[in-house]
Amino acid sequence: MLSFEERLTKAVTLLKSSENLAAFTGAGISTESGISDFRSKGGVWDRYRIVTYQEFISSHEARVEYWKMKKELYTEIKDAKPNRAHLALAELEHMGKLKCLITQNIDGLHQDSGSSHVIELHGTNRKAVCLDCGKMWPIAEVQTWLEQGIIDPSCDKCNGHVKPATISFGQSMPEAEMIKAFQCAASCDLFLMIGSSLQVEPAASIPREAHNSNARLIYINRTETPTDNLADVCFSENASQVLDELIRLLKSGNNTT
Template sequence: MDEECVERAAGMILEARQVVALTGAGISVESGIPDFRSPGGLWTRYDPLLYGTYESFVSHPERFYEMAQELNPLLDDAKPNPAHYALAELERLGKCRAVITQNIDNLHQKAGSAEVVELHGTHRSGHCMRCGRKFSLEEMRALGSEADGVARCPDDRATIKPDVVLFGEPLDSRVLSRAAELATTSDLMLVVGCSLEVYPAAALPEYTKRRKGKLIFINIAYTHQDHLADLLCLGMAGEILPA
């Protein structure tokens, strides 16, 4: 770990008036949830075109539920790591306004963060695709069919869709609007565990930069947006953030 980088990051956080964090899959890897795109990740075993698009869910929901059978135990067992707790502590101290996350794992909430803007939704709830009735994760599991694993609404037998954003599905406009507001009104953004490959999330650091805000990137690998960063810290977020 680069001690000089950590000291500079701490100084920038102390000087900032409005801090927001943007987190991606990298922050949760240390909690045992593999990056979907990395070697051995979910998309190497399940073709995202067949298992992860909105169109495929509508036509073959059993494929998504099959994949969820593998993913759910990982999400159930995962615990927040020091990076999650560090961001929650920054919020408690009045330094971090909110966390914008691309993750669906609920780990920021478990760590104690109060405002978590979930760009890609959550696996902990769902809704009937016909009548709109809401369901908790526990209810969806109880309603899963023994034949194909698909949870169906008890009112009309329509498919229940978990509240995760699939490929080809638009983000919730209210969630995206809040994320954009936070990015444009913050004078420092912490970009943690983000490859910055997936839009519109990848555009958020540019929003902060355009308003003369500063960027700290904390990643284990380089990204194509590193030239925007005022400070680049390479390493594990769970080691850098708590320091």
């Protein structure tokens, strides 16, 4: 097992030689911003059951329950700020290193931190969408409807069901985003994974796609993943700390060459 310093040196060497860096983020990058992982205990996910997409479409009661949970979750989403790990990825983009950022998160914190090339695999919690006509609203607007007592919001244009623009359990993944994510993984020369346990699909397959296309892999995650063996370097340290150090080393290297 290499020391933290040795792993940093190895990772920064990979970063320096990379000309097409891709990043992939999961819930672990946002926990420092106060966004609860739905698997973590005591969060809103413990108090509400999961409403599937099929239930949402077919049942008024399920929609009421779903929106009640979302109403409670709103404060957590509204108050969340990007942390240093989000900012580091935005900086890597501005440095010209990072070409694409794939995220499983729905919190919008990558965009808040200044990243522009973000592929949101699970949609976004920042907007709501009419499932029939596709009309969209900022989630803040729908929150005001909920606070006015509307318990099952419907579209003012077509009366369709309004749902946060996220991918729910039982809902198929967005095709265009999936294609872009796999293209990005297949074309990068270095793949930086942060904060995902890579337990579920498609999360598990995306780094594998990068590996099969001869990219090098850096993993930053608190726990082991099923594909740690594919990674050139693995960090279990805090993502903010690791990324801060990598950027510092990357910049100091640029000054001397």
